[in-house]
Amino acid sequence: MNERPTTEVMTVAQMQQHIHVLYCQHRGWLHDWLRRRLGCSHHAADLVHDAYVRVMSSGRIPGPEQARPHLMQIAKGLVIDRYRRQQIEQAYLDALAHMPEPTAISPEERALTLEVLLRICAALDGLPGRVQQVFLLSRYEGLTYSAIAQRQGIAVATVRKYMLQATQACFAVMADLDASALP
Numbered sequence: 001m002n003e004r005p006t007t008e009v010m011t012v013a014q015m016q017q018h019i020h021v022l023y024c025q026h027r028g029w030l031h032d033w034l035r036r037r038l039g040c041s042h043h044a045a046d047l048v049h050d051a052y053v054r055v056m057s058s059g060r061i062p063g064p065e066q067a068r069p070h071l072m073q074i075a076k077g078l079v080i081d082r083y084r085r086q087q088i089e090q091a092y093l094d095a096l097a098h099m100p101e102p103t104a105i106s107p108e109e110r111a112l113t114l115e116v117l118l119r120i121c122a123a124l125d126g127l128p129g130r131v132q133q134v135f136l137l138s139r140y141e142g143l144t145y146s147a148i149a150q151r152q153g154i155a156v157a158t159v160r161k162y163m164l165q166a167t168q169a170c171f172a173v174m175a176d177l178d179a180s181a182l183p
Contacts, residue, residue, distance in 0.1 A: 015059075015061065018061045019052070019055065019056055019061065022052075022055065022061065022062070022067055022071075023052055025067065026067055026068060026071055027048060027052075029068065030048050030051060030071050030072075030075060031044050031045060031048045032044075033072065033075065034047050034048060034075055034079070037079055038079065038082075043082070047075060047078045047079065047082065048075075050078050051071055051074045051075050051078060054074050054078075055070075055071070055074065084121065085118065088114070088117055088118060088121055089114060092110075092113070092114055092117060096110065116173070116174075116177060119173045119176075119177070120170055120173050123169040123170060123172065123173045124166060124169060124170070126169070127165060127166060127169055130152070130154075130162065131162040131165050131166055132166070133152065134148055134152065134159055134162040134163060134166070135162065135163060135166035135167075137151065137152075138159075138163060145159045145160060145163070
């Protein structure tokens with residue numbers, strides 16, 4: 001990608017100027033693009049903000065000819081992240097709705113549980129696709145390791161290895177939460 005120099009070469013003032021120009025030239029276009037995809041101007045504005053925060057935090061400022069493709073790539077990722085989060089939240093709320101009243105949890109517990117689920121999903125998203133598939137086939141479809149191996153065309157030992165990787169990723173999230181004193 002043809003990008004402007006990083007912050008090591010640019011002064012802070014130069015970087016701010018480049019970001020300002022990028023924002024002024026493309027904010028409206030990016031907002032309209034996101035609004036069409038999301039159907040909501042407010043959500044689009046939030047994601048425009050998030051896109052520019054990502055540009056600034058990365059230190060990679062695209063050149064004029066690459067600005068829109070670069071911003072669109074970031075925005076697409078943000079839209080996907082938003083839809084994933086909505087799906088997780090909705091699935092969790094649906095599960096809660098089916099719980100008997102005495103076992104219903106408080107809004108605080110609900111928010112903490114949702115945070116744990118989102119962190120676990122993020123940890124699983126960081127794993128290779130094959131590992132994710134094996135984990136989901138085992139945990140959510142209830143397939144045996146033998147059935148997974150046959151379906152995926154891999155050895156049972158590979159299924160065990162992938163399950164270990166996915167389980168370790170989940171346990172790492174839980175250990176991080178324990179360390180930060182979240183229930």
